[in-house]
Amino acid sequence: MRISAGNLKKSDFVNFQGGICQVQKADFYSPGKGSALMKARLKNLITAKNVEYAYKSNEQVEVLDVTSVDMQYIYKDQENLYFMDERTFNQSALPISVVGDISKFFKEGEKMFVYMYNDKPLTIRPPMSVRLKIIEADDAAKGDTVSGAKKPVTVETGATVMVPIFVKVGETISINPETGEYTGRV
C-alpha cells in the first residue's frame, strides 16, 4: 500500500534502500524552507541498525502489508529468540538485536505476535504490558519516605525494574516492555 510519508507512523514497515525497515519514530518537521518533512527513524530488520531519514511529507512511500501470527516464545540463546507456531509447530528465530531491549521482559511459554512478511518472520509486536514476578528486592531503607521514591528490583526474567518502595518480593507487577517502566501491581 502506498501512503504519503506524512502518514507514516511508528511500527509501520517500509522498504528503504533495499532493506525492510520498521519505523521506530516518525516526527513531523517543518523547516520553513520548502515542503514539510517527516523525519523517521528506521530500523533495518537484517542489520538491526537505525538510520534517520527525512521524507518529504507528501512523497509516496510503500508500506509493506505484513501479517501478525500468534506464536509461543520458547527459548533464547546468545543471538536469537525462538518462537513456535502452535498450530503448525513451525519454529521461527529472530535475532535479539532486531527485537531489541524489550526481549529481556519475555518469559518462556508466553504467547506473542510475530510479524510475518512473505512467510518470513520480521520482528515481534510488543505486548502492551507484561506481568512478571519479583524474585529479588531490597527492603525499603528506613527513613526513605520521600513521596515517589523508587528502588530497583529483579523480575523472573532477570531484568531490573524501578518500582515504588512499597512493592515486595513475590509480588507480580505489570511493566510496559517498551519503556521498561513499572505500571502497577496485579
Added chain:
Amino acid sequence: MEIKTAVKNLSNYKIYLQVEKAINEFLSKNNYLKIELPVLSPVLIPESYLKVFETDFNFINKSEKLYLTPSPELFLKRLLAYGVGDCYYLGKSFRNFDPPATLHSYEFVMLEFYKMEANYMDIADVVLKLLQSIKKQTIYQGKIISFEKWEKITITEAFKKYSNISETELFNHRLFIKKAKQKKYQIDGFTYEDLWSQIYSQEIEPHLGTNGYPTLIYDYPKEFAALAKLNSDGKTTQRFEFYIEGIELGDCYTELTDWKEQEMRFKKEEKVSHPIDKGYIEALKYGLDDCSGIAIGLERLAMIFANLTSIDQLKLINIS
C-alpha cells in the same frame, strides 16, 4: 486530541520561566521596547508555505474573517516604519499545519526582536550576548555547549562540505534536481525548494551546532527568504539560522526595506487563502530604515537549557 496534565514537568517548566525572565531582562537592559500585540488579524503577510487558523468574528448582522497570526512580523514592521525603534514581542504564534511533535506545536511561543541600523551579523552579536546572559555554557545531552563564540558556515560551504554539492549545482535548479536524483531522492512532482529542504534536513542539519558551540549558518539562496535583503552576489540573501546539536533555534535576516522589491516578491508567492496585508507595503513606502530582526522559538531554546529532547517536556498542560 486530548488534554494531558503533566505536573511531573514542574522543574522543567521552572527552567523555561528562568529563560524567559533572563530574555526579558536582557532586552529591557539593552533598551528594546516590549510590545504586546493582537494574535488575531484580518489580514496577513503572504507566505505560501504557512497555513493559518481562521475564525469568524460575528457582530450584529455581520461576520468578518480573522486569522491567528503565524508571526508578529506584520505588526512589528509597521511599528518600525513609523518610528518605534528597537523592540520585541515575546508571545504566542500559530501555524495550522504543525502537528504536535518533538520540536513543533501548532501554537508556540516566539521571541521576535528588531534592531535599527543593524544587519544580520549585528543581530548575531546580540544573540550571542543574549545566550550568555541566560548562561555562559550549558550541558546538552552530555555535551558542553559554550556560548563564547559562534561557529560560522555559509550555506554554500555547508552543501559542499556535507553533501558534496558544488556552488554551481546549489544555485542551478536543474542541476540541483539532477544531483538529488543521483542521491536517490524521490524527485517526481517535487520542486527545487522541496528537494533543497529535504537534503538540507537530511544531510546538513544533523552536523550543525555539534562542536561544542552554536552554529550560525548564513546566506541562503533567495528562494528561501521572501523578506530578506539580497546580497551583492544577486543570488543569496542576508539570512542566518542558528543551531545547537542539530536543532534549529532561530531565524534572522536583514530586512528588505525596498517596497518595490517587496511588492514584487509578494506577487511571486503562490496564491494564499487569506487577504494580503497591504498596509505592510504602505509602511515600507512610508519608509523603513535599515534594520534586522530575528525570530527564536522560546520553547526550543528553553529545551536546550533544560537538557530535554522534546518541547512538550517543558509544559504542564499538553494537547495532543
